[in-house]
Amino acid sequence: xxxxxxxxxxxxxxxxxxxxxxxxxxxxxxxxxxxxxxxxxxxxxxxxxxxxxxxxxxxxxxxxxxxxxxxxxxxxxxxxxxxxxxxxxxxxxxxxxxxxxxxxxxxxxxxxxxxxxxxxxxxxxxxxxxxxxxxxxxxxxxxxxxxxxxxxxxxxxxxxxxxxxxxxxxxxxxxxxxxxxxxxxxxxxxxxxxxxxxxxxxxxxxxxxxxxxxxxxxxxxxxxxxxxxxxxxxxxxxxxxxxxxxxxxxxxxxxxxxxxxxxxxxxxxxxxxxxxxxxxxxxxxxxxxxxxxxxxxxxxxxxxxxxxxxxxxxxxxxxxxxxxxxxxxxxxxxxxxxxxxxxxxxxxxxxxxxxxxxxxxxxxxxxxxxxxxxxxxxxxxxxxxxxxxxxxxxxxxxxxxxxxxxxxxxxxxxxxxxxxxxxxxxxxxxxxxxxxxxxxxxxxxxxxxxxxxxxxxxxxxxxxxxxxxxxxxxxxxxxxxxxxxxxxxxxxxxxxxxx
Numbered sequence: 001x002x003x004x005x006x007x008x009x010x011x012x013x014x015x016x017x018x019x020x021x022x023x024x025x026x027x028x029x030x031x032x033x034x035x036x037x038x039x040x041x042x043x044x045x046x047x048x049x050x051x052x053x054x055x056x057x058x059x060x061x062x063x064x065x066x067x068x069x070x071x072x073x074x075x076x077x078x079x080x081x082x083x084x085x086x087x088x089x090x091x092x093x094x095x096x097x098x099x100x101x102x103x104x105x106x107x108x109x110x111x112x113x114x115x116x117x118x119x120x121x122x123x124x125x126x127x128x129x130x131x132x133x134x135x136x137x138x139x140x141x142x143x144x145x146x147x148x149x150x151x152x153x154x155x156x157x158x159x160x161x162x163x164x165x166x167x168x169x170x171x172x173x174x175x176x177x178x179x180x181x182x183x184x185x186x187x188x189x190x191x192x193x194x195x196x197x198x199x200x201x202x203x204x205x206x207x208x209x210x211x212x213x214x215x216x217x218x219x220x221x222x223x224x225x226x227x228x229x230x231x232x233x234x235x236x237x238x239x240x241x242x243x244x245x246x247x248x249x250x251x252x253x254x255x256x257x258x259x260x261x262x263x264x265x266x267x268x269x270x271x272x273x274x275x276x277x278x279x280x281x282x283x284x285x286x287x288x289x290x291x292x293x294x295x296x297x298x299x300x301x302x303x304x305x306x307x308x309x310x311x312x313x314x315x316x317x318x319x320x321x322x323x324x325x326x327x328x329x330x331x332x333x334x335x336x337x338x339x340x341x342x343x344x345x346x347x348x349x350x351x352x353x354x355x356x357x358x359x360x361x362x363x364x365x366x367x368x369x370x371x372x373x374x375x376x377x378x379x380x381x382x383x384x385x386x387x388x389x390x391x392x393x394x395x396x397x398x399x400x401x402x403x404x405x406x407x408x409x410x411x412x413x414x415x416x417x418x419x420x421x422x423x424x425x426x427x428x429x430x431x432x433x434x435x436x437x438x439x440x441x442x443x444x445x446x447x448x449x450x451x452x453x454x455x456x457x458x459x460x461x462x463x464x465x466x467x468x469x470x471x472x473x474x475x476x477x478x479x480x481x482x483x484x485x486x487x488x489x490x491x492x493x494x495x496x497x498x499x
Contacts, residue, residue: 023147024146027170028208029108029205031171032176032201033177037177084100084145084440089433097216100138104135144441158368161368171327175354177201311429316422317479318418323451325474326415327352330345333458338394355408358412365420371489378417380480387475427498
């Protein structure tokens with residue numbers, strides 16, 4: 001018995017960092033591909049929707065069709081979030097994270113091998129759309145599983161910082177995608193880039209995905225996060241005096257019911273463990289970790305979960321819309337609307353992503369100190385107030401290059417204020433038994449409506465109205481709505497353990 005009690009000690013010390021790496025690495029691969037797709041949207045439009053546009057004809061139609069395919073992937077995200085989220089809540093985070101990274105890697109690599117419309121005819125855009133749908137399914141499962149894993153394993157008082165790594169690897173992925181595209185645009189001639197060079201970034205997803213797959217297959221399924229092991233170590237523990245009284249949530253009877261209590265003394269005595277070794281390796285997260293998470297054995301009512309999902313969508317609407325407007329749609333907008341060259345558009349996007357990346361981790365860490373609400377409200381209001389002035393700086397031909405670069409960095413940084421605390425905020429809204437599903441569906445639906453449609457809506461409305469201010473209106477309007485939902489956050493949600 002002594003070995004069984006002593007053996008978990010070493011993994012406990014390293015589990016948070018290992019979970020952080022395993023969870024965030026998959027996000028990097030996913031968003032690398034989305035960044036590449038956004039950077040090469042005009043090239044993809046020429047190859048898969050109207051070959052004639054390679055010579056510059058065709059107007060905005062092919063680009064709109066490309067963004068329609070882009071948006072379709074987002075509308076498959078809620079399906080993936082629901083499907084993989086249920087699996088993650090039932091059998092554990094690890095198997096789902098392994099499955100979704102394998103699916104994403106295969107779909108992305110196949111995009112790099114697809115025949116174009118000039119070769120495959122009408123089948124080419126349909127094949128591209130099918131692979132985008134598969135990517136959407138996998139991406140929907142990625143967020144819920146990864147964020148649940150990272151926040152549940154976060155040390156005391158660092159849930160915001162650990163959750164922020166999800167968003168930080170989004171920024172790194174977008175930067176890697178934009179950087180790869182910029183490098184290819186520099187070393188290859190325009191003809192080579194349009195003929196075959198655009199395929200290279202998609203093919204690079206194969207070795208990246210295999211590396212993440214190996215990392216995740218070696219991950220030990222967490223038995224529960226580190227932070228709630230003893231309420232006395234929590235900041236503000238004075239208001240949570242009784243670990244045995246279920247102060248971590250609505251009901252914490254599991255600590256005394258043999259479901260993996262606070263001391264976890266008898267894993268061999270776990271109900272249902274006999275004859276079911278897979279439950280030991282990949283335990284159902286809610287039952288195995290309920291005492292650590294502060295959750296009860298009872299599944300929350302469907303109505304309360306649905307209300308939390310709707311509220312979560314409202315809180316991250318601005319994050320979704322502004323993030324995609326400034327970080328993904330910007331390259332094609334600068335090219336098609338403002339007449340920028342491909343290289344200039346990529347450089348501009350790189351500056352915006354640098355500002356985004358620089359602000360994410362500080363914003364997450366700050367939210368652990370002052371709360372999620374003030375940090376995220378600051379970001380939403382900043383976008384609502386300054387999106388239009390920042391866009392006018394880019395539109396003005398008399399503006400100096402350093403001023404434009406500063407404007408782009410500021411635009412990205414405001415989105416980082418939303419994206420840093422956002423994952424932890426969502427994780428805190430749902431109890432353990434539905435966390436993967438709840439936060440995954442909320443994030444996927446918000447992104448499907450407000451992010452996946454960003455390029456489609458902005459390009460179509462700009463073409464329809466002739467206004468070059470549409471991106472600013474879109475981002476500012478979404479953040480104004482989001483600010484109202486964020487105002488309902490409790491000021492102390494970051495202090496207590498997860499439910």
